[in-house]
Amino acid sequence: MPTPDRTSLDDIVQAGRDILETDGLSGLTMQAVANRVGVRAPSLYKRVRSRSDLLGLIAEATARELGESLEAVARDGAVHRSGAHPDPRREIIELARAFRVFAHAHPAGFHLIFAPGPDVTNPDLGLLAQASSRLMRVAAELAGTDNALDAARTLTAWASGFVSMELAGAFRLGGDIDRAYEFGSARLADALAATPSPRRRR
Amino acid sequence: MPTPDRTSLDDIVQAGRDILETDGLSGLTMQAVANRVGVRAPSLYKRVRSRSDLLGLIAEATARELGESLEAVARDGAVHRSGAHPDPRREIIELARAFRVFAHAHPAGFHLIFAPGPDVTNPDLGLLAQASSRLMRVAAELAGTDNALDAARTLTAWASGFVSMELAGAFRLGGDIDRAYEFGSARLADALAATPSPRRRR
């Protein structure tokens, strides 16, 4: 006689995300997760291969949510205000703001995506691509198709590095952190727009 | 009758650094460190408050070494070739290269500095400032003293974010990673040099 399921993979991943943000990576024990979903630790291994696997699933869910946040900005922000052909410079700046807002709302999950330890199973290939599809399009508009990939990498590197350092408490020389972030996104948008290219668009 | 010392704090930190690069953060156990310095694990607690404290000391030593690498570049590179007034654009690019070379040589230590988990005691305040003193000077030359701090933060955010993502295997859309890095440093150098400022130098 089969026992009725007392939990689910989605429950487990969501419980993991909550615990991660509340108690940090070291607080995310299999016991803690099991406790929250109302089961004993060994039962988790029916749905999850290992703790490392669970961390990968958490990173994946967080990356998906980040992607949705960025898509929403692109929809409700620049496009909506100025019609079908938004200013890519402005869009970059707004995407960067949304990226940072998301990171501040899910700092531990963010860390898991952009600075995973070696014991995190890497998330699915397609997900990051999807999360950055909007960024790639803006980068192409800004820097030309030939430089789109390099430009997108420059932007994500800057944004993720800035927020990672900020969250790690690395900016200890004073100054206004918000201002530094706005400074960076504006300078980068200008720089990429001015990119020399053999076949510039427009 | 006192026992002669069988190890030292420097030995312990160096052993920790070696193990960290070889076996990763999860391989860096107190037992492994004790084994390497020829002592039992409990003895480590005579010189180190905790594993977290040891991780902080390792990060500190690595940050110091990174600072020295960057200073050496500034001495032997642009300055040497073009006399007393080197081109700050070129210096930025060379500093960025040296930063990445260091990260590739000490990937785990680099990760410990720029994306530390919550269980790492943060390194001493003065050290990061010293490690980035050269960068601050170049940033001031490039973007003007008013924007020096913002410019330096933009640069370190980009460089550390780029290398972190690279080391985490995040660049999976193909393309030439070296080229993307050179693209970024060149664009950033241009962008910061073009910074509008109320009181531009030169």
Added chain:
DNA sequence: ACCTGAACACCGTTCAAGT
């Protein structure tokens, strides 16, 4: 004054036994 074995609390994970 440093070093050690023994012990403690706590992990992740496995597995036979239950329903």
Added chain:
DNA sequence: ACCTGAACACCGTTCAAGT
């Protein structure tokens, strides 16, 4: 077919006992 207690190997850390 899922759940569980018990067990295993392995952590970080403490401490009384040795020299």
